[in-house]
Amino acid sequence: MQKIRVGIVGYGNLGKGVELGILQNKDMELVGVFTRRSPDEISLITENTKAYHINEAKDMTDIIDVMILCGGSKSDLPIQGPEFARLFNTVDGFDTHVKIPEYYDEINQHALQSKKTCIISSGWDPGLFSLNRLYGEVVLPEGRNYTFWGKGVSQGHSDAIRRVEGVLDAKQYTIPKDEALSKVRSGQMPELTTRQKHLRECYVVAKEGADLSQIENDIKTMPDYFRDYDTIVHFISKEELDRDHNKISHGGLVIQSGRTGLNNENNHIIEYSLKLDSNPDFTANVLLAYARAAYRLNKEGSYGAKTVLDIAPAYLSMKSNEELRRSLL
């Protein structure tokens, strides 16, 4: 069997996760990693594979079936997404929710022209969580959908704390509130405010001599990031932070609560939950499943931009449709 030949653009945590993930998927092989850094600086885990400068990718269109774009949504993907869609089938995890429609349109236009298949906004949110929001609302239309994130580290909020005067380093955990979860699970379909849904817990290393109560106040009153939440601030040492808070674990829940029956007397709860030791590893594995779909859809002549919502689940599996029906349905 000819393996699916995969390229990786960007070698941060996500790119490294994709590299490891390829080893778990027996129908795939890594062709190369593409980077804006000097390729010599990068040593890969996979044998007989190497890093290339990103500019070399355009000469390798005939030996790469799918390119996985592992850059950030803020500044990398808006440039790289369209660029690579002109040359390769691609998969990315573009996650700036509000800009997805415009990103989709741009990728779609390029991919249709180049006859490529480009799956955008894959991963777990957007991605698996989007799927569960959809499956939930179509099955229980008289209902309500809730998404909770965490417990997990929010990079954006951690960065915001680091910009507070007197702060040396910090990690921020987003945590769903138990009381909100219980209410949702009870089938009451509550209206929940931002404050009621999530808690923000911060582990902060202060600079020597800094005013701790000032730092705590600056964090808790920060607009957009913390003001609308219950926020807990712990001051710890740099050693503690590095020892106890070095994981990139994450997770969350999508819950659909709905009713049926002549008088809406029957409650139904669909709950989808993720508990992830490594956010980038897991995200990488989702991107790879969708890389398989991109490869196959392209072979079938299904071109353009796609999202997880457009892709029949069977395309994600190595197994034949017959085998899926026999063993898994």
Added chain:
Amino acid sequence: MQKIRVGIVGYGNLGKGVELGILQNKDMELVGVFTRRSPDEISLITENTKAYHINEAKDMTDIIDVMILCGGSKSDLPIQGPEFARLFNTVDGFDTHVKIPEYYDEINQHALQSKKTCIISSGWDPGLFSLNRLYGEVVLPEGRNYTFWGKGVSQGHSDAIRRVEGVLDAKQYTIPKDEALSKVRSGQMPELTTRQKHLRECYVVAKEGADLSQIENDIKTMPDYFRDYDTIVHFISKEELDRDHNKISHGGLVIQSGRTGLNNENNHIIEYSLKLDSNPDFTANVLLAYARAAYRLNKEGSYGAKTVLDIAPAYLSMKSNEELRRSLL
């Protein structure tokens, strides 16, 4: 907007659930219910709609877009499935897992010939649980998948108890064992026996003067149904059974446990759970979402038998693809 015109074949619990479900889906309308009984015996909830004898269906192919087959998998669907696939787009919940491949092939042959789209084995297991088994294993290929059923009533096991000498009536609940769930959720990927996974709890009404210990023994040693399980038997009165055990609630879980990382050091748990007050209502709603897909796929010229694994999620939703990307992705 032209509504999707739906017919229902069979008016038991599931058929009634479909009738109610149509009221929740604003893009659908009920054309009629088809029954083998005398149609006069049946009074529908929906206004301006009536019951027909099942033989009348063949004359209504031009006013019904999708027929929902609500008969049983044992004796109804093997006959009705192929018969209706020659005339209508159909959706059914065929759930005899071992016979799915052969049922698929037969429906597929008829549907291709008639240019109809027939979705088989929809519902929650097979159905939503199948989807989650697939999404789980493609995302965490170095992992293991677990399906638990319950807490819920097993009709087959309740029937088996009723056939025991001295038993007047009975209900049997299948219950996942907490210890097994905890082990699975911990990421240990345990090997679990039948006995370790589920408990069987029986509520039994004995006939007057019956030998209770004999009944209990007959139940607990019954091959296939109970012998391989830990079984609890409660004797209660007919009044208690009718009062406390009249619900047709059900549920269950699909859990994928998997590992990533250079040394498999990262655990990931994906958990999908259903808690359903009414098994037939919920199943009916799943069938309806797939009826929408059958209707659309047929319009696009995608004929033949399909399963939930073959259908892109977006086909299930009333919303346009643009709206889905904007609001839900």
